[in-house]
Amino acid sequence: MHKQDVTIYDVAREAKVSMATVSRVVNGNNNVRKSTRDRVQSVIKRLHYQPNSVAQGLASKRTTTVGLIIPDMTNMFFAELAQGINDIATIYRYSIILSSVSNELMKEEDTVQSLLNKQVDGMIYMSDRLSPAVHEVFDRTSTPVVLASTLDADGDLPSVAIDYRKAMKQALDLLYQDGKRDLAFVISDYNATINVARRIPVFENFIKEHHLGVPRIYRDVLTYDQGEKVFAQLQQEHVDGVIVSSDLAAAGIINAAKAAGVKIPEDFEVIAAGSTKISELVRPKLTCVRSPLYDIGAVAMRMLTKLMGDEDLTHRKVKLPFNLVKQETTLNQ
Amino acid sequence: MHKQDVTIYDVAREAKVSMATVSRVVNGNNNVRKSTRDRVQSVIKRLHYQPNSVAQGLASKRTTTVGLIIPDMTNMFFAELAQGINDIATIYRYSIILSSVSNELMKEEDTVQSLLNKQVDGMIYMSDRLSPAVHEVFDRTSTPVVLASTLDADGDLPSVAIDYRKAMKQALDLLYQDGKRDLAFVISDYNATINVARRIPVFENFIKEHHLGVPRIYRDVLTYDQGEKVFAQLQQEHVDGVIVSSDLAAAGIINAAKAAGVKIPEDFEVIAAGSTKISELVRPKLTCVRSPLYDIGAVAMRMLTKLMGDEDLTHRKVKLPFNLVKQETTLNQ
DNA sequence: TTGAAAGCGCTAACAG
């Protein structure tokens, strides 16, 4: 049994034309007489001919494939981004090679290089941290890259995101207006660009301006369990308002607070700086910054298609509007 | 700027060997003298040579790529499966082409065919329903396929799953032992193989054996909102024990029940027949059937690697052990 | 509107 039984050559022979003509028909090239086209198409149907994409890729140097570098696909945040990318990719008939880099089995730069070796036409990068090694690979290649929900703080890679500074500021304002003065910021990765270059400076500045003492930052809190655990520390330090980067961790904090008999939002307010379905299904419902994740993915993919078609981008750094959704973990005036 | 500047030919010339020898070095073939190997490797390094996977694929007829057909990547259930697949794939150096078939943009059989055209070495299929059209494509190809967390009820495609009959039976027993007599089964897709061929027969049989009247089955309940909505019906029909196929929908039911002042588990018990992180973060915590999702994915991928290496499978239908995790939505004796 | 022919970059006999 063969992987491929019928090739373009078989079609050409049966239809009594050259391979070139079959190729034209397959690729929708108009320079074919209608009668010829019909004849070829009927042979294609009769023989169940399917073009070999690998051969097409080698000959044309286009694979109609894009690479997706994602930190962790079990994180709904990224899954929703990926869904937006996927849908647009499908419309444009691009396939997606998925690389989840959560495991330590392969270095990120090797993953990216492997994508390049597969001759992807473009890549979308959504890891929070753009290491120098990865950046170097991006710089060396002519294959277009778009960042989704991430930033390239120093460089100028095209990106789609929200205004993290503004979102952080609004969240802090809300806590402050509600009378909270002992604020904390709970994050997963301190060195993620969006944290170190955006949210943290805003947070520290806010604390300073309002004379709220020392900025309290808790790191490495990403999972539900880590959220549950960090609550004890928050309570010990008498924190009464907290911004949490992941809503999964925020769910842990909320449940731990409820278990400890703490009243939310009266005595303790929580805002998630990033959100997924989870913010809707915990009780009390989570006040959160809602990014248009699906749209971020969709826009990023659309930008990539332009880049892959050698078009220019009108905007290289796109900021999409976000929403501060006031729910039950803040006083919600 | 070119996509590929240095080819195997350049390396051969610089190292003063033939392309064949370079190819041998690249592929770790042992029939190369150490000194030659070293010389070639140093040239490879100096020139930053990277093999073109597309050309390799065309020449060798192996792409070291597998296709993943997934219904909806924003469903954590599938995301966790995919993670297991991804990790094993990474170990064996396979890339993953991801096809989310949730959108209506492309028919499933076309998606599968497109994967075949890309010359994937194998496929893992995780959609709940194996349509005749898709099955036909699978039957026609010699490319190996493994089903993960799905069944091929009539056919004999290799699969990895749990014992759905047993899981359903245990869940029903638990509700019955707790004194619940007005049972219902809430599912997303009635025609999913695991439902129509496994769970539903067990449910109907149970109802009959215990003389519990007419089996109540609620369909098309998949999302959180749909779960919230279906609760009104459950209440109206005085259901006191329900098995829900998706834990996301179960979360909706629980929250709606709480909002209606219904006491869980005293007056109303809930068991999720499939579970993810969500079962842990709702309150009360959800009693659920826990499938080893990551392992199912991992085992499926391992089976696929064997098939792709032309090895035989000792077991074509693997059943992994599951757990009925008793938490707060059942009386939990 | 069509065909001939030269690759795309690599692998895999085969011969030596």
Next chain:
DNA sequence: CTGTTAGCGCTTTCAA
């Protein structure tokens, strides 16, 4: 241990 030589299946000039 190494090189020669055909391809893999398709696209793409270039001529006709």
